[in-house]
Amino acid sequence: MATGYVKVCLPSVESTQDSAFDRFAGVPAVVVAERQTRGRGRTGATWIEPDRAIFVSLAFVPPGDPAGWAALPLIGGLAAVDALDHDGRSIRLKWPNDLVVGDDKVGGLLVEVRGDVVVAGWGCNLYWAEAPDGACALLPSDPGNGYAIERATAWAELLLAAATRGFDAAARLRYASLSATVGQSITWEPSGAGIAEAVAEDGGLVVRTSEGTAVLRSGAVRHVRAATMPPSETESM
Numbered sequence: 001m002a003t004g005y006v007k008v009c010l011p012s013v014e015s016t017q018d019s020a021f022d023r024f025a026g027v028p029a030v031v032v033a034e035r036q037t038r039g040r041g042r043t044g045a046t047w048i049e050p051d052r053a054i055f056v057s058l059a060f061v062p063p064g065d066p067a068g069w070a071a072l073p074l075i076g077g078l079a080a081v082d083a084l085d086h087d088g089r090s091i092r093l094k095w096p097n098d099l100v101v102g103d104d105k106v107g108g109l110l111v112e113v114r115g116d117v118v119v120a121g122w123g124c125n126l127y128w129a130e131a132p133d134g135a136c137a138l139l140p141s142d143p144g145n146g147y148a149i150e151r152a153t154a155w156a157e158l159l160l161a162a163a164t165r166g167f168d169a170a171a172r173l174r175y176a177s178l179s180a181t182v183g184q185s186i187t188w189e190p191s192g193a194g195i196a197e198a199v200a201e202d203g204g205l206v207v208r209t210s211e212g213t214a215v216l217r218s219g220a221v222r223h224v225r226a227a228t229m230p231p232s233e234t235e236s237m
Helices: 016-023 066-083 145-165 169-178
Strands: 006-013 029-037 052-060 093-096 098-101 104-116 116-128 187-191 192-199 204-210 210-214 222-227
Touching: 006 016, 006 145, 006 204, 016 052, 016 104, 016 116, 052 093, 052 145, 066 098, 066 104, 066 116, 066 145, 066 169, 093 169, 104 222, 116 145, 169 192, 192 210
Parallel strands: 006 029
Antiparallel strands: 029 052, 052 116, 093 098, 098 104, 104 116, 187 192, 187 222, 192 204, 204 210
C-alpha cells in the first residue's frame, strides 16, 4: 500500500465503516475484514453475508469543496470496477451505488459523512454457493481471503487517487458507458417514474418525466430500479 495512509486487516468486525472511522487520526485509514457481522446498506435493507466477499472501508478527508462529495459513491463504483478481476463477467453500475451483473446485485457502495471525515465502504460478493434471488457472485469457486484483501487494497488506492480528480468529464463519460441505469425507463421511491438520461456533475441522476426534466439525489430517493424490475428485499453491502 502506498505511503501516507494505514491499512488494518481483521478476521471479523461488526462494521468496517465504524472501525475505519474510529481508526482515523488525520491520515487515511483503510479497514479490510474477512467477515462483517453488522454491515449495513444505504437503505437499511436486510443484511445477508455471502461465502466469500470483499468488506472494506476507507476513512479520509477528500480534497476540494464538500459539495462535491455527493459524487463519491459513483467515483467509488468506477474504482470497484477497476479493482476487480472479474473473469469476463460484465459488471455494470446501477445508480447510485450498486454493482450488478445482469439484473443481479453483486456489490455496493456506502458513503457516510461524519463531521469533516468521509467513510466510504465497498462490499462485493466473490463466491456464493447458494445466492438468494436478486443477488449473485463473481467467481465460481472461493478465491480465498488473500484475493479479497488484494482487491480491497486496490480499490482503496484507486479511490484515493480518483477523489483528487473528482467527478470530472472523463469520469462522467466512463460512468455513463458502464451504467445499467442511464437510458432506461425507471421507477423510484417515493413514487416517481421516468427515463434516466444522464449523470449530473454532482452525481445526481438526470431523468425525464411526464412533467419535464428533474435531477434525482441519492439522499432523497430509495430503490431506483428498472421499470420492470421487482423489488429486492436483501442487501449485500
